[in-house]
Amino acid sequence: MSLNEALSEQKSVLVDALERDDQGSLEELLPELRAADIAEILEDILEEDDATTVFSLLNLLSIERRANVYGYLPAELQEELAEAMSDETLLALFEEMSSDERADLFNLLDEDRREGLLRRMARQEREDLKRLASYEEGTAGAVMTSDYVAIPSGMTVSQALMRVRQTAPDAETVYQIYVLDEEGRLAGTMSLRQLMVARPGARVDDLMIKDVISVRVDDPQEETARLVARYDLLAIPVIDAEDRLVGIVTYDDAMDVAESEATEDIHKGMSIGQLEDGVRRVPLWSLYRKRVMWLVLLVFANLFSGAGIAYFEDIITAQVALVFFLPLLIGSGGNAGAQAATLMVRGMATGEVGLKDWGKLLGRELLVAGSLGVTMAVAVAPIGVLRGGEAVAMVVATSMVTIVLFGSLLGMCLPFLLNRLGWDPATASAPLVTTLIDASGVLIYFSIATAVLSGL
Amino acid sequence: MSLNEALSEQKSVLVDALERDDQGSLEELLPELRAADIAEILEDILEEDDATTVFSLLNLLSIERRANVYGYLPAELQEELAEAMSDETLLALFEEMSSDERADLFNLLDEDRREGLLRRMARQEREDLKRLASYEEGTAGAVMTSDYVAIPSGMTVSQALMRVRQTAPDAETVYQIYVLDEEGRLAGTMSLRQLMVARPGARVDDLMIKDVISVRVDDPQEETARLVARYDLLAIPVIDAEDRLVGIVTYDDAMDVAESEATEDIHKGMSIGQLEDGVRRVPLWSLYRKRVMWLVLLVFANLFSGAGIAYFEDIITAQVALVFFLPLLIGSGGNAGAQAATLMVRGMATGEVGLKDWGKLLGRELLVAGSLGVTMAVAVAPIGVLRGGEAVAMVVATSMVTIVLFGSLLGMCLPFLLNRLGWDPATASAPLVTTLIDASGVLIYFSIATAVLSGL
Incomplete structure (x- = not known):
């Protein structure tokens, strides 16, 4: 409860500053707030006030922070906000979002808008987005991210560490490294912890775990989350029909899946169908x-x-x-x-x-x-x-x-x-x-x- | 289902090899199995056969592996096995277990046994175990581990990285580093990822996040798990009444807490009290x-x-x-x-x-x-x-x-x-x-x- 109290206080101070258009307080307040909290405050504001307050608040955030906040917003609100955004802003936002959240947002847009946005993207980005957005809801493919650290077979430990350092700013997690063979098939995995204590000249292929726990893109997300919990994984690799690595599902996304599956089960236990949003906001x-x-x-x-x-x-x-x-x-x-x-x-x-x-x-x-x-x-x-x-x-x-x-x-x-x-x-x-x-x-x-x- | 099928096949092969006392097959089979799977197989065997099969299987594992398997066994079975073990074996097992699992096992033993074991431990170990075992069930203190990476305030990035490398074999997670002031109070935190991309000569104090999300030792474990999920944390630090860092709760333990809390809620929703074990095994x-x-x-x-x-x-x-x-x-x-x-x-x-x-x-x-x-x-x-x-x-x-x-x-x-x-x-x-x-x-x-x- 203390968390809720702190949040509602932060919210009222924030709304107050927004209404008084007090730039000084706003610039002081906003950096202190966490993305998840800003998202919750935005939801609350939208329930009481109109969307303009939300927009003026969002516009005060850097595009990176906005992308972060976006990941925590419910689908409906994401959609509403995206509809009011220019293509330019949306593309800039896309660039900063993690690949799985980008694909989710993309799927909320209407056909025309999607086509228009795709045309303005670089080829590789476009392919990645189209691929991630194409998996059926409820599958591992739909919750996975393509921002992982993969290295080719044959690298030494120090080469692998170098690669981790280069990828660190973009990858969803750098703590688990995946080793691919020439065909892009998953050959093994190694944790950053193991890499750090290994001899720099050793070959990753000799140290890696070859019997990797993985799921297929079309496996149910429920089972994916269960495997992550069962084997205490940081992330689980997702492979396609040809055993090629196509993404990973990280523990935090697995936790979200587990929570929403539990909610669904509890509701089903009382003959309530699957709600597309929380009980407070569902139409x-x-x-x-x-x-x-x-x-x-x-x-x-x-x-x-x-x-x-x-x-x-x-x-x-x-x-x-x-x-x-x-x-x-x-x-x-x-x-x-x-x-x-x-x-x-x-x-x-x-x-x-x-x-x-x-x-x-x-x-x-x-x-x-x-x-x-x-x-x-x-x-x-x-x-x-x-x-x-x-x-x-x-x-x-x-x-x-x-x-x-x-x-x-x-x-x-x-x-x-x-x-x-x-x-x-x-x-x-x-x-x-x-x-x-x-x-x-x-x-x-x-x-x-x-x-x-x-x-x- | 495919996981369950694979498991029951592995189990029957294993039990078969045990019964034929086929050391060759056993030595081939066991290294392939994961700790969580061995634990499940053990449970199944105990339901059908007697405890001797379980013991002969456990004795084939190295003490490190046995400690790993132990962490996945239900409390009742842990207790039963521990009662049949000599003090020497139990102490060796303790040494290999993570601090939170050790404390849980310790709490299952009877008073006399606990006293006897404590007397044979080194002072620091004893204090750590007594402290961890003393927190009330259901609190953050009861699920936290004391195997974390903490560094004193004032270190450079390269010094901190060196410390991570030294602690890596023992710590539960090395991916989040906690910075303590002279009184042992939590001053800030930094992820290994941030450390790896930072300039080696930079000071950790200038880079770390100072506004750390934490819980108190006596906060409910349910709330602890919720914070881990809400802010996508790898681990949440646990502090005592004087703001000193006393442990961390890692994401995998938070996931277990969330699952058992969901089960408890579902049961409560049908007026069923809290079961101390799964429905298949509870007395x-x-x-x-x-x-x-x-x-x-x-x-x-x-x-x-x-x-x-x-x-x-x-x-x-x-x-x-x-x-x-x-x-x-x-x-x-x-x-x-x-x-x-x-x-x-x-x-x-x-x-x-x-x-x-x-x-x-x-x-x-x-x-x-x-x-x-x-x-x-x-x-x-x-x-x-x-x-x-x-x-x-x-x-x-x-x-x-x-x-x-x-x-x-x-x-x-x-x-x-x-x-x-x-x-x-x-x-x-x-x-x-x-x-x-x-x-x-x-x-x-x-x-x-x-x-x-x-x-x-």
Whole structure:
């Protein structure tokens, strides 16, 4: 929280200085701020004020700093600002941006503008930009940068160090060096740390790691980020179909991917579609669409619960007290089932749980869910006695154990089933699981009630 | 999946070689495997076979490699293996481990063993270990390492580079250098990249960044990880109450923290307590305990729904068709409310949403939830006509809009309220929100039904 407080103070001082057009304070303030913070302040300003304040602020920054700030802005805002910029300014900005951020920004522009800009670029730059901008969203290619340090096979350590020094101002990271063979294929890698402690005359080829962990351009970015985290990499090389090195994904981009994937998973767990921006800024219409689809589908799924109730109308009319326990029973089953599903879905997302673990986990869930059911039955039984007598208490307790057990097993198995069918296991969201359990819970409860009470 | 397949193949070859005691294949296989993969294979073996296979495998590794593998093993397994080791082996292992992993392992041992080991260590090592092991779990101090490169103020660039070369074999990262004043306070920082391109005779003090982003030892590790991600840091320095540098948290540890915090948040969102290990391995008893608490609490909360139903017993008996729509209405409200709560809780966890955004977000939720309610009312109204006539359809449609709107607003506001009260907003889990909405939904539905239908 202290960070947020400091930021909002900096913001108000800044906005104040802008409004008073106090150049002196502005020149004093701006160099102290970090790019990520300026970006956040810009977003905040744009929510409250109009875009002109943002522009006058941006214009006070050098083009290098502006490029830095740009990398931290959400897509929508980048687009808005780029539309108001001249081609000259945009080209100057492009030059200072890292190659992956440049490609992202480029993809936000409309067709005509893109063509116009490409025509004004040098050939090599143009090819690089077109290539990076062409990878499908969500792949390693779309998050990689082409600003890496690569050396040809056959160099000595001191030659390699010289190359690192030359490339240092432009590369995204200079701490991992990639060695290429004559065809541009990735032959090995070496860290700057290893280079620095090695004998200057030694050959890099003798020292480098040859078994390099890499991904393909079309591998999912989620898996790319997972490999970076798993092997504690500074960057992971990205290769094309011919094993040629085409880019790297650095740890900081991998962290961003991991965070947005976690957010997506959390939202999916509640049947919310993928939002193109944070919840504070995503357009209302989009937020509505991403939430409504499953909600309406589940309304119809819920009709099965209703149909179940209609089928058992006689016993309900005879024993209205049974309705008293209905929300409690189906609610408890739904909660336990959603817990089981969530544990599986997250386990699969982090790679801890695989299809092969199904049998073992089923056994575990059987034991845990059985104990949960019994505990909850014991908790609810006395109330059953109070509200409807011993027979009702028995019905309620038996139903509780059965529904919690059934619900948990359903919640546990559903993600595996979906995965097996080639779907995203996260589709087994809490709302879906609870709705399914509601319907089955109604059937279980009233069937048990009919069996026990109709004999009385 | 290809990674998992490759791993399970490597594992079966390895286990096979171990069983046949085929030293030749083992010596060929082991150097090819990465520490993280060996750790995973060990875990798998331990699940199926007994610990002796694991031991014979570990004994084939050099002590450096064993130390590396150790860093990737879950706490429970580390503890089990350490208990079976002699003090000599453990001390040798300690020497090779990074300081943060050593402290974690040390904390797993029992009191007597710890005392015994400390007595056999050199003074400086002992102090370092005792200090690192003393920080409370969940703080920056508990995840930091003391293996960093620090130089005194006043050095030239070439002196600093020399120091980096000397420290390279031991430090966790050499890519960020920290400059300390005479009292050991953090005076500035400089990246190795900047050092390499700087003039060798220049003074580090003139080039370094003085406004360093840092955390305090007792700051939460979650916030520490967030700062690393926000400012794209390679490592964040950790300072004590006197501003002295006491450690650093590197990006790879920050990534691990971020992943486990995301898992914790996802579990919390379904009212599951913090698990000390992955779902596949956590003891059954612990899994039961972490799930049962809220489930039982919610059983009692659900009694309010029951009490509501009991209160409206008359109208239910008169119009049993109303019960048909009960699961559907309270289910829909619960789903919409859980969505709203999840959006807020995740927004707060990533730092996108703060308490100050409450008003704006309330307005947005009002619009979105209103539209959702109307859409779902339209979907359900025809069925209302079919099942109970126009009057029932009107009751159901009106209830749907009211319950979805009320549920969404409740779901949206609850995380803010909890946060305001100093609680974790994630306590506003889907089960809690749906249970609260179930109870209110019963009241809303039957109140509307009584008002409309009793007049007929």
